[in-house]
Amino acid sequence: MNDTKPKKQAAIAPPPRRSRRKNGGITLRDVAALAGVAPITASRALNTPSVVSEQILQRVKKAVEQTGYVPNMLAGGLASRKSRLVAAVVPTISGNVFLEVVQSLTASLAACGYQLMLGQSGYEDSREDELLEAIIGRRPDGVILTGIMRSEQGRKRLLNSGIPVVETWDLTDHPIDMLIGFSHEQVGVEVAQYLHNRGRRRVATLSANDERAQRRMKAFSDAAIALGMALPGETAVPDWVMQAPTNVGMGRTGLRELLARHPDIDALFCSSDTVALGVLTEAQAQGIQVPERLAVVGLGDLGFARDLNPPLTTVRIDGAKIGSMAAHFIVERSQEREVRAGIVDIGFCIVERGSA
Amino acid sequence: MNDTKPKKQAAIAPPPRRSRRKNGGITLRDVAALAGVAPITASRALNTPSVVSEQILQRVKKAVEQTGYVPNMLAGGLASRKSRLVAAVVPTISGNVFLEVVQSLTASLAACGYQLMLGQSGYEDSREDELLEAIIGRRPDGVILTGIMRSEQGRKRLLNSGIPVVETWDLTDHPIDMLIGFSHEQVGVEVAQYLHNRGRRRVATLSANDERAQRRMKAFSDAAIALGMALPGETAVPDWVMQAPTNVGMGRTGLRELLARHPDIDALFCSSDTVALGVLTEAQAQGIQVPERLAVVGLGDLGFARDLNPPLTTVRIDGAKIGSMAAHFIVERSQEREVRAGIVDIGFCIVERGSA
DNA sequence: ATGAAAGCGCTAACAG
DNA sequence: CTGTTAGCGCTTTCAT
Numbered sequence: 001m002n003d004t005k006p007k008k009q010a011a012i013a014p015p016p017r018r019s020r021r022k023n024g025g026i027t028l029r030d031v032a033a034l035a036g037v038a039p040i041t042a043s044r045a046l047n048t049p050s051v052v053s054e055q056i057l058q059r060v061k062k063a064v065e066q067t068g069y070v071p072n073m074l075a076g077g078l079a080s081r082k083s084r085l086v087a088a089v090v091p092t093i094s095g096n097v098f099l100e101v102v103q104s105l106t107a108s109l110a111a112c113g114y115q116l117m118l119g120q121s122g123y124e125d126s127r128e129d130e131l132l133e134a135i136i137g138r139r140p141d142g143v144i145l146t147g148i149m150r151s152e153q154g155r156k157r158l159l160n161s162g163i164p165v166v167e168t169w170d171l172t173d174h175p176i177d178m179l180i181g182f183s184h185e186q187v188g189v190e191v192a193q194y195l196h197n198r199g200r201r202r203v204a205t206l207s208a209n210d211e212r213a214q215r216r217m218k219a220f221s222d223a224a225i226a227l228g229m230a231l232p233g234e235t236a237v238p239d240w241v242m243q244a245p246t247n248v249g250m251g252r253t254g255l256r257e258l259l260a261r262h263p264d265i266d267a268l269f270c271s272s273d274t275v276a277l278g279v280l281t282e283a284q285a286q287g288i289q290v291p292e293r294l295a296v297v298g299l300g301d302l303g304f305a306r307d308l309n310p311p312l313t314t315v316r317i318d319g320a321k322i323g324s325m326a327a328h329f330i331v332e333r334s335q336e337r338e339v340r341a342g343i344v345d346i347g348f349c350i351v352e353r354g355s356a
Numbered sequence: 357m358n359d360t361k362p363k364k365q366a367a368i369a370p371p372p373r374r375s376r377r378k379n380g381g382i383t384l385r386d387v388a389a390l391a392g393v394a395p396i397t398a399s400r401a402l403n404t405p406s407v408v409s410e411q412i413l414q415r416v417k418k419a420v421e422q423t424g425y426v427p428n429m430l431a432g433g434l435a436s437r438k439s440r441l442v443a444a445v446v447p448t449i450s451g452n453v454f455l456e457v458v459q460s461l462t463a464s465l466a467a468c469g470y471q472l473m474l475g476q477s478g479y480e481d482s483r484e485d486e487l488l489e490a491i492i493g494r495r496p497d498g499v500i501l502t503g504i505m506r507s508e509q510g511r512k513r514l515l516n517s518g519i520p521v522v523e524t525w526d527l528t529d530h531p532i533d534m535l536i537g538f539s540h541e542q543v544g545v546e547v548a549q550y551l552h553n554r555g556r557r558r559v560a561t562l563s564a565n566d567e568r569a570q571r572r573m574k575a576f577s578d579a580a581i582a583l584g585m586a587l588p589g590e591t592a593v594p595d596w597v598m599q600a601p602t603n604v605g606m607g608r609t610g611l612r613e614l615l616a617r618h619p620d621i622d623a624l625f626c627s628s629d630t631v632a633l634g635v636l637t638e639a640q641a642q643g644i645q646v647p648e649r650l651a652v653v654g655l656g657d658l659g660f661a662r663d664l665n666p667p668l669t670t671v672r673i674d675g676a677k678i679g680s681m682a683a684h685f686i687v688e689r690s691q692e693r694e695v696r697a698g699i700v701d702i703g704f705c706i707v708e709r710g711s712a
Numbered sequence: 713a714t715g716a717a718a719g720c721g722c723t724a725a726c727a728g
Numbered sequence: 729c730t731g732t733t734a735g736c737g738c739t740t741t742c743a744t
Binding site: 025068070071072073074075077078083085092093094096099100102103106107110113115116117118119120131133134135136137138139156157160161162247248249251252274277278281282284285303304306307308309 | 381424426427428429430431433434439441448449450452455456458459462463466469471472473474475476487489490491492493494495512513516517518603604605607608630633634637638640641659660662663664665
C-alpha cells in the first residue's frame with residue numbers, strides 16, 4: 001500500500017530507503033490493486049483473457065477504464081522479449097517506388113498489433129550501418145530490408161542479433177534469413193524482348209545510378225545487343241545515367257541529352273515511372289510522338305502510370321504483396337510458429353499500355 | 357564472477373533458484389565484466405564518456421567491440437524514461453503530400469539518435485484512436501500528428517500521457533501542446549485572389565472529401581463569390597468532390613465531369629498536385645489549352661510540379677521545415693531543455709508557374 | 713571518478 | 729484459475 005515514503009529516512013538502523021522517481025504514471029499495479037487482484041492476474045486479463053475468469057476479467061476491464069491505464073510496452077517487451085515493433089529500411093521514401101511496400105507493411109503490421117519503425121538509408125551504404133545499430137538496439141521482432149544486405153558487418157550484426165530478417169526487392173542465393181524479391185536481370189531481359197517483339201530496333205536506357213537499376217540496365221543492354229537492337233560494333237545501348245534519387249526533371253533532361261547524342265533511338269527503358277513521366281512530358285513538349293516515334297517503358301507501376309497520356313507501359317512489382325508477406329513472416333516467426341524461411345521470387349510483370 | 361549457476365540447485369535449504377530464460381544475449385554486465393568494471397561504469401562510458409577516466413573508457417570500448425554488444429534500448433528506456441522513439445501519424449503516405457514531412461522528420465530525428473515510428477490513420481478518425489493507444493503504450497518521447505486532434509478522447513489520452521505532442525498541417529487556437537501549421541482558409545482565399553488578379557472569372561474546384569481540403573475549397577469558393585467570380589445568384593463555385601485519397605485518374609475524371617456540367621469554367625483549384633496532374637493530362641488529351649483556356653492550380657508543390665508541361669502553379673507548404681521544426685521541438689523537450697511550445701503559422705506560398 | 717543497491721513496469725516460471 | 733517470486737537489462741540515487 002504505502003510504498004512511497006518520499007523523503008526523510010528514519011535514522012541509522014534500517015538500510016535507508018532511496019525513493020526513486022515514480023512519476024505518477026498509472027501502472028498495472030494500480031489497476032490490479034483497484035480490481036483487487038495480483039498484478040499478474042491483471043496482466044493475464046489483458047493479454048490472455050481466455051485464461052481468466054469472467055468475473056475478474058470484468059473487474060480488471062473496469063479498473064483499466066477508470067484509470068485510463070495504457071500498458072507500457074517497453075516494460076512488457078523487456079520482460080517478454082517481444083517488442084511488437086518491426087523495423088523497415090528503405091533507401092528513401094521520396095522515390096515512391098517503395099511506398100507501396102511501406103504502406104502495405106504498416107497496414108498489415110498494425111492489424112496484428114505491431115508498429116513499424118521506418119529508417120531511410122539513402123543510397124549510400126554508409127548510413128545503413130549506423131541505422132542498423134539503432135535498429136537492433138530496439139530489439140524489434142523483425143527487420144525488413146530493401147535490397148540485400150551487402151556489408152559483411154551488417155550481415156553479421158543481424159545474424160548475431162537473432163532477429164528475423166526479410167530482405168526484399170532483389171534476389172540472392174544467400175539471404176540472411178528470408179528473402180522476397182525479383183530478378184533485376186530478368187526485368188532487363190524481358191523488357192528488351194518486349195520491345196524487340198514490338199519492332200523496336202534502336203533502344204536506349206535512362207537510369208539512376210543505384211546498383212539495382214544499373215543491373216537492370218546492364219541486363220537490358222546485353223539482351224538488346226544479343227537481339228540485334230544495336231548498331232554493328234556497339235557493345236552497349238545508348239544510356240544516360242542519373243544520380244539517385246531521380247525525379248521528373250531528370251527524366252526530361254535525360255531525354256534531351258539522349259536525343260541529342262542519338263537522335264535515332266526508338267525506345268527507352270527508364271529506371272522508374274517517375275523518370276518515365278519526365279520523358280513523356282518532354283516528348284510531349286517537343287512534339288515527339290509516343291509511342292509511334294519513341295516507345296517508353298517505366299518501372300514501378302506507380303499510381304499515376306495508368307492515367308498518363310499515353311498510359312505508361314511499365315514493369316509492375318507487387319509491393320503490397322511484398323509488404324504483406326514480409327509482415328506475415330515476421331509476425332508468425334515472432335509468435336514462434338513454424339514458418340519456413342526461404343527465397344520467394346515474387347516476380348514482376350510488364351504492364352502493356354499505350355506508351356510502348 | 358560466476359553468477360550463472362546454470363542448473364542443479366543444491367538441495368533443500370536455500371529457496372530453489374528458478375532459472376529464467378537468459379537468452380545468451382550480450383548485456384552490459386558482460387561488457388562490464390570483461391572490462392573489469394561495474395555495470396554502471398560501463399554504462400557511463402557509453403552514455404556520458406566525459407565522466408569516466410580515459411583508461412576505463414578505452415577498456416570498455418574494447419570490450420564492446422570484442423563482444424559486439426548492442427545496448428538494449430528497451431531496457432534503457434524503461435529505466436531512464438526516454439525511449440528515443442518518436443511517433444508520427446499521417447493519414448496516408450501514398451498521397452505524397454506528407455512525404456516531405458515524413459522524410460525530413462526521419463532524417464532530423466536520426467541525426468539526433470531518435471527513430472521514427474510511422475502510423476497511418478487513414479482519413480477516418482476511427483483508426484486514429486486505436487493507433488493512439490498503440491503509440492502511447494510505447495512511451496515515445498514525442499508524437500507528431502497530421503492535422504489537429506479532434507476527438508476529445510484522443511486529446512485527453514495524449515494530455516494525460518504527458519508526451520510532447522506536435523500537431524501539424526492545420527491551425528487552431530487550442531493545440532494540445534505545440535502546433536506547426538498553416539491556415540487552409542487562407543490558402544483558399546489567396547488562391548481565389550490570385551486567379552482573380554490574373555483575370556479569371558469563372559472558377560471551379562476539384563477536391564478530395566477530407567476535412568481540410570473541404571475547408572480550403574469552402575474558403576476559396578466564398579472568396580471567389582465575394583470577388584464576383586460567379587454567375588449571378590450562385591452561392592458556391594462549381595465543384596467536384598472525390599473520395600480521399602485521390603489520384604491522377606480521379607483528376608482526369610473530375611475535369612471531364614466538371615467540364616460536362618460547366619463548359620465555361622476558366623480556372624480550377626485542385627486539392628493536390630496529384631489531382632492537378634490528372635487535370636493537366638486530361639486537358640492535354642482533350643486539346644484544352646492550359647493556361648490559356650483553363651488555369652490550373654495545385655497544392656503541395658510535389659517533386660514533379662515544376663517539371664510538368666506547363667509547369668504547375670501550386671501552393672507550396674514547406675513540409676521539410678515542418679518536419680525539422682517538429683523534430684527539434686521534441687528532441688529539445690525530451691532533453692528537458694527549455695523550448696517554448698506554442699503556435700507556429702508556417703504559412704505557404706503560391707508558386708507561380710505556367711499553368712496559371 | 714567509481715560503485716552498490718534499488719528499482720523502471722512488466723511477464724515467465726513455478727506453485728497452489 | 730490465481731498468486732508468489734524473480735528477474736528482463738538498464739539507469740537512478742546515494743555513498744565513497
